Amino acid sequence: MSAANETILHIDLNKLEQNFNYLKAKLNPKTKIIGVVKAFAYGHGDVKISKKLEQLGVYALWVSDFEEGLILRKSGIKTKIMVANPGIKSYSKIIKYKLDVVLYNHKLLDLYCSNKNEVGVHIKFNTGMNRYGFNPNEVESIISKIQHNTHLNLDSICSHLAASEDKNKTDFTLKQIDNFKSISQKFELLLGRKIDKHLLNSHGVLNFTDYQMDSVRLGIGLYGSTSDVNLKQIxxxxxxxxxxxxxxxxxxxxxxxxxxxxxxxxxxxxxxxxxxxxxxxxxxxxxxxxxxxxxxxxxxxxxxxxxxxxxxxxxxxxxxxxxxxxxxxTVSEIVKKINTIPYEIYSTLNRRIKRVYSDS
Incomplete structure (x- = not known):
């Protein structure tokens, strides 16, 4: 513990490991885990959390922008890093630091097609959240561009669930899953091969385990603020x-x-x-x-x-x-009082707060 700091965020990496193992036990042995460490690992410190997840054998790390990925690379992280929103201006940095990119529109795809450096690519589709993602009717044009640009290493396709935590909206989630299945089938048929697919987030794993596909993206579940009492706030x-x-x-x-x-x-x-x-x-x-x-x-x-x-x-x-x-x-108790979510409480914790880690 720091003797000089009065305000401290204490982070238990052993609890992080327990949460990781609990969620992993719900998955098929071959299902890969992508650890979500964007927004400073939900306020917990991206480098320390990423190094622990790397030690635990996580398949990849998911960050928001190239700067988050760059910080991890400079800190010695070797694991695959997926940049969810690579942006137009960060191309050279992404190539230099060997970051993978999630592409969600033709402007980004065309940028990575026109520059001939080898790069790991993940294609994101909109299945109902109406945020980032290609539309389902763009599959043919996407594949055509990828097939004509062999420097693009297509690693996966993905989408994002909007309401997997809400059991009252199960029908909506199942519709999203069906949409993604339909897109995936068409994509693989036109591509001529199987490709990794990932859709489930933490609540998706807890509530829709049967649809885990090839990989899952774990965020809030790792940090322990869900309705599952087996997951401990870290x-x-x-x-x-x-x-x-x-x-x-x-x-x-x-x-x-x-x-x-x-x-x-x-x-x-x-x-x-x-x-x-x-x-x-x-x-x-x-x-x-x-x-x-x-x-x-x-x-x-x-x-x-x-x-x-x-x-x-x-x-x-x-x-x-x-x-x-x-x-x-707990954070879960606090958010109920002010009608917000744990993500907001964690991600707004200022970095001037001292982080102290234990791993016993």
């Missing part, structure tokens, strides 16, 4: 009380004087704010933290670098440890 965010104040009845707290004390009370100030990823919707008793196993509500509006808590009924001192999320208060 991180814990802690800070300390940096100041304690006594309030009189009528005193206000924070910007906008949104909290007014109704009686004498004691408050603690915590040096974490919305600049660190502390969601402002947790202000004014919506959110809480734990100190010495006691639940203390957040009062007033969360500031850029700090927030206040009510410690009137809690025996607390300056310097005491504060659990913002962890064993006593």
């Amino acid at each position: 991180s814990c965010l802690t800070s300390v009380i940096t100041q304690i104040r006594d309030l009189e009845r009528g005193d206000s707290v924070g910007y906008g004087t949104s909290f007014i004390a109704k009686e004498k009370m004691k408050i603690g100030i915590i040096p974490v704010g919305y600049a660190d990823g502390m969601n402002r919707q947790l202000s004014n008793t919506i959110g809480s933290v734990f100190i010495n196993n006691y639940k203390c509500p957040i009062i007033g509006k969360i500031s850029m670098d700090s927030f206040a808590i009510d410690i009137t009924k809690c025996k607390a001192n300056e310097g005491d440890l504060v659990e913002i999320f962890g064993d006593q208060l």
